[in-house]
Amino acid sequence: MTTTLAPVFAALGDDTRWAVLARLGEGPASASALARELPVSRQAIVKHLEVLVAAGLVESERRGREVVHRALGGRLSDVARELDRIGRTWDARLARIKALAEE
Amino acid sequence: MTTTLAPVFAALGDDTRWAVLARLGEGPASASALARELPVSRQAIVKHLEVLVAAGLVESERRGREVVHRALGGRLSDVARELDRIGRTWDARLARIKALAEE
DNA sequence: ACGTGGTGCAACCACCGAGTTGCACAGGCG
DNA sequence: CGCCTGTGCAACTCGGTGGTTGCACCACGT
Numbered sequence: 133m134t135t136t137l138a139p140v141f142a143a144l145g146d147d148t149r150w151a152v153l154a155r156l157g158e159g160p161a162s163a164s165a166l167a168r169e170l171p172v173s174r175q176a177i178v179k180h181l182e183v184l185v186a187a188g189l190v191e192s193e194r195r196g197r198e199v200v201h202r203a204l205g206g207r208l209s210d211v212a213r214e215l216d217r218i219g220r221t222w223d224a225r226l227a228r229i230k231a232l233a234e235e
Numbered sequence: 236m237t238t239t240l241a242p243v244f245a246a247l248g249d250d251t252r253w254a255v256l257a258r259l260g261e262g263p264a265s266a267s268a269l270a271r272e273l274p275v276s277r278q279a280i281v282k283h284l285e286v287l288v289a290a291g292l293v294e295s296e297r298r299g300r301e302v303v304h305r306a307l308g309g310r311l312s313d314v315a316r317e318l319d320r321i322g323r324t325w326d327a328r329l330a331r332i333k334a335l336a337e338e
Numbered sequence: 339a340c341g342t343g344g345t346g347c348a349a350c351c352a353c354c355g356a357g358t359t360g361c362a363c364a365g366g367c368g
Numbered sequence: 369c370g371c372c373t374g375t376g377c378a379a380c381t382c383g384g385t386g387g388t389t390g391c392a393c394c395a396c397g398t
Contacts, residue, residue: 138250138253141244141247143248145244145245145248146385146386148387150241156325157321157324157325157328158328159328159329160329160332162344162345164343164344172386172388175347175388176387176388178346179387196344196396197344197345197395197396198344198345199344199345202329203325203329204325205322205323205329206322206326208318208319208321208325209319211318212315212317213319215311215312215314215315215318216311216315218260218308219312220308221260222259222260222306222307222311223308223309224308225261226262226306229263249356251356267375275356275358276357276358276359277375278358278359278376279356279357281375281376282355282356300366300373300374300375301365301375302375
């Protein structure tokens, strides 16, 4: 269920998307609200939100006539754990190779 | 020292780059070697390596007539720690807001 | 009922980046 | 010395995507 983390990084690779995430990290907001606070159109925000939702980083909920979005920190922590695991594996392999060569 | 993690995510957002990293995670290799094992040209590999080096995820060293590259797992772990920290912050804020609204 | 603010949908543009090919240069090895 | 392999540099193509504008629709408040 480690839903490939590639899409997550693809999502995190854009500055505007980070701005959106950072803002949502402060608290839930609607697309229009975000468009007001950021230097891009609402449509652009909407597209970014779609990407973020697809990556599992944001959750959306219809609330009356507006749609409220909130950042999912848990997902980010999951990715972090996975990343750390991979990093350690690399270093471990490298150490083994190095030890093998030193004799 | 938190060397902006933005470039790291930009680097990790590409599938081919992950393939290169995964391969380097198995052990050091030259650009030509990588080009042989992956379905892309050597030049493409070279460009990806430049990006990865810029992101601090790969280290290169000239070894005779070839250049050997190796993955830096430590960097990955650093990014992971940072990510986890951010994720927890978001969730903490969200919890506070929720608690505030429930009374 | 009517106006307003929020969403959804579609067409469109511009640029960046992934990938390629071609060629010149450098360093081992017979 | 000559050959072969690996690297470096440059020009070029092409698709994806971040961004925009315009319009239709829906829900809430007065």
